[in-house]
Amino acid sequence: AWKAEGIQISTNSNEAARLFDALLRQYVSWSECAQLGGMDKTLSKMIEAEPNAIMSRVISLGLEAMGTGRSIRLDENYQNELKQLLDDACKHGTTYEKNHAKAINMFANDKILAACEEWEKILNETPNDLLALKFAHDAYFYLGDKQSLRDSIARVFPKWKSTTPCYxxxxxxxxxxxxxxxxxxxxxxxxxxxxxxxxxxxxxxxxxxxxxxxxxxxxxxxxxxxxxxxxxxxCFLLACHNYWHIALYYIELGKYNEALLYYDREIGKRVKSATMLDIVDASSILLRFEMEGVSVGNRWKALLPIVKPHVNDHILAFNDAHIRMVIEGCSDSTIRKNHCDSIANYINNNYGDNNERTRNFGKSICDAITSYYNGDYHEVVQTLSPIRHNVYNIGGSNAQRDIFTQLLIHSALSSTKVSDYKLGKMILEERNMVKKNSSLSQRLLNKYS
The missing domain is CATH 1.25.40.10 (Tetratricopeptide repeat domain)
Structure with missing residues (x-):
């Protein structure tokens, strides 16, 4: 089937090819196939069917990379597996496989822009390559590159047949x-x-x-x-995030009990998966509650053991900001110091696309979160205000990044400096232009007027 689509995969095992397809479908649909035992079992059976197959390893290591929870700097096995894949692809793989192996290596090594270029080259040759399309789609999201998020699909859409699987x-x-x-x-x-x-x-x-x-x-x-x-x-892999959207709606309306119910019934339970997306959902919703003056009790403390293994990852500045929320929500000064030192060390001793974004934006956002929890509102304004129109560079969606706008507005309007207060009112107007009919904005105006 792959060859019929012009995609050159070199596997000798029909079973490995079948399971590769099944894994890709689960990835694209955000779901777990119960018949195959979910993504993990599908993946292990696929590798078992032909352990050295290039594309099986590309999707396996690619899913690790896209999960943004495993760092090549800290995990030697992961680093070796990626290098071995690239070596094997260069020696034995087709051009298509070589390009895929190269792209995943680039992404894992913080050459995210170069990885996207590589996937686009693949799509130029084989526009119906769903794996390259989905990897690129996710990567553009991590870069905050909304035009490419849109146009990467627009470029290939007309070239797909409606009968193609996953169309x-x-x-x-x-x-x-x-x-x-x-x-x-x-x-x-x-x-x-x-x-x-x-x-x-x-x-x-x-x-x-x-x-x-x-x-x-x-x-x-x-x-x-x-x-x-x-x-x-x-769709188990996205359900937590979709519940996050419902909780967000209720917070917008000031219906905090309903929002907390969704947190306790769904988000707080699902975050035990320890996937970065679920961690981001849980931490950002708790900070939103706190900014609205709602007590979240011990909910932060339940997140701390889940984020601790990722304190030194620094794969995405977006993740680091949400890790800092948990650290501050728990008032853990030891982990805060570790996180601050680790970010400084990462910035000074590494290079790459996320490294640059962490240096220019991510560190400042983390510092602002700490200042907010310290009650140093003027410092938050000084830190966040100059970069507020460039925060998109750390990735995430407009709805997700709104938390940083809210943080800035709350801080500016709580500051004792008159100039901060005036700026807060201006930024509130900016937000109103982007988010129409916002009850939350109206509440802030009423609270601070």
Whole structure:
């Protein structure tokens, strides 16, 4: 089937090829195939079928890389496996396999922009290569590159046949890129089309949830997400994040009990998976509660053992900011010092795309979170205000990064400096232009006026 699509895979095992397909489908659909025992079992059976197959190792190591929870600087086995893959691909692989091995090595070595170029070269030759498309889509998200998030799908969409397996998932992927570029009407149309073709597409659901969030259609968003819950919550890998969106809606409305219920029933339990996306969801929602004056009790403490293994990773500045939220939420001065020292050491002794973003933006955001918890609101303003229009460089979505805008607004309006207060009002107006009909903005205006 791969050869019929013009994709040159060198495996001799039909079983390995079949399981590769199954794993790729699970990755793209954010779901676990119960019949095959989920992604982990599918992956181990695939490797077992042909341990040295290049593309089996590409997807295996690629999924590790895209999970952003395993650092090549700290994990020698991971480093060796990636190097071995590249060596083997260069010696025995097809050009296609060699390019894939090269791209994954680049991504893991913090050459994220170069990895994206490599995936685009692959897609130029084989536009129907779903693996390259999904890897690039995820990487553009990590770079905060919304235009490429959109256009990487736009470039290949017309070249796909509607009969090609997984074709329907392109609608949700394209919809999310459109939404991040603030093309909400088009985004909504594509997301709805994706859901017409497959109502279980959690990423298309997610794109639609973003449109409603950014347009201030909060009640509609709650109804949509809750009425389709049994469709999208089957997609185990994205379910926590979609529940995060519902909790976000309720916080926007000031319905904190409902939001906390979703945290306790879903997000707080699912974060035990220890995936970075789930950690980001849990930490950012707790900080939002605290900024709204809601006590979260011991919920921060439950997150600390989950983030501790990642304190020295520094794979994405976006992750580091959320790790810092947990550290500050727990008021753990020892881990705070470790994290601060580790970031400084990482900046000074490494180089790469995330390294540069951490140096220019990530460290400042982490410092601002610490200053906020210390009650040093003027320092938060001094740190965050100059970079506020460039925070997108650390990755994530508009909805996710709104937490840094909220942090800045709260700090500016709480500061004793008149100039900070005036700036806070201005930034609140900026936010109102981006997030229409926001009850949260209105609450802030009422609170600080």
């Amino acid at each position: 329907s998932y392109l609608y949700g992927m394209y919809a999310f890129g459109l939404e991040e570029c603030e093309q909400y009407d088009e985004a909504e149309n594509y997301a709805k089309k994706g859901l017409e073709l497959n109502k279980y597409d959690a990423w298309a659901t997610h794109a639609l949830a973003h449109c409603m969030e950014m347009n201030g259609r909060i009640e509609e968003g709650i109804h949509f997400m809750e009425s389709t819950e049994t469709d999208w919550n089957k």
